[in-house]
Amino acid sequence: MIRGPVFAANWKMNHTSRDAKTFMRTFLVQYARRPDRTVIFFPPALTLASVADALKGRQDILLGVQNIHWEAKGAFTGEQSAEMAKEAGATFVLIGHSERRHVFGERDEETQKKCAAALRAGITPLLCVGEKLEERERGETDAVVLRQLRAGTAALDPAAIGSMIIAYEPVWAIGTGKTAQPEDASAVHSVIRRELAVLAGDRTKETPILYGGSANAGNAAALISAENVDGLLVGGASLEPEVWASIART
Numbered sequence: 001m002i003r004g005p006v007f008a009a010n011w012k013m014n015h016t017s018r019d020a021k022t023f024m025r026t027f028l029v030q031y032a033r034r035p036d037r038t039v040i041f042f043p044p045a046l047t048l049a050s051v052a053d054a055l056k057g058r059q060d061i062l063l064g065v066q067n068i069h070w071e072a073k074g075a076f077t078g079e080q081s082a083e084m085a086k087e088a089g090a091t092f093v094l095i096g097h098s099e100r101r102h103v104f105g106e107r108d109e110e111t112q113k114k115c116a117a118a119l120r121a122g123i124t125p126l127l128c129v130g131e132k133l134e135e136r137e138r139g140e141t142d143a144v145v146l147r148q149l150r151a152g153t154a155a156l157d158p159a160a161i162g163s164m165i166i167a168y169e170p171v172w173a174i175g176t177g178k179t180a181q182p183e184d185a186s187a188v189h190s191v192i193r194r195e196l197a198v199l200a201g202d203r204t205k206e207t208p209i210l211y212g213g214s215a216n217a218g219n220a221a222a223l224i225s226a227e228n229v230d231g232l233l234v235g236g237a238s239l240e241p242e243v244w245a246s247i248a249r250t
């Protein structure tokens, strides 16, 4: 159940199970239960069980995986299915993260198959979209974001689209220390919000649209105050428990 602004921690390939336990000992003291927001952790798949264990009794904090394959099972060495992720305690999955797209060559049509697989398994897709620096400089931001949004949601039932989370993550801002200005993020979020309405009508009014890209404790408040920015997807600044707790309390 998603309530209020969403604060999502993408740990990428950081934190072993042992690190995660140490992290949670500090984080859980510093982040008291808050009914007005949603906190989600995306640890590495092999660390998920230890995070789930550390979060026992804290049903206010949710879990996701960073990737799935679109098939339920089969000869796909190194992959995990949505069903496996769900069984391990994930209720969300990141799809189309810029590192999947630009480091691992994930294509638009694969993001669609992954969104469909997640929804089939009862997991909420968090679809990431965002332009590269050269695309921004050519004035193509809206076109890229709309292409990725339409492709990721193609052929999905409107009700399913309405249940998703979208993250706008400009590639040039991820892990670079360069953050989009709140008004620039807000402008792209408005484009996404309008397109969601075209794709799936009124049921997308409440669809959370998160911003991601070098968000930190210093800029989180300004970013989530911007119109149509419904939360943050945070990489680097989610790795330290004190810093992440202060962002999640924003």
Ligand code: PEP
Residues within 6 Å of the ligand: 010, 012, 169, 173, 174, 175, 176, 177, 212, 213, 214, 215, 233, 234, 235, 236, 237
């Ligand atoms: C991310 O990985 O989704 C991300 C936004 O990373 P960072 O906060 O480090 O830019």
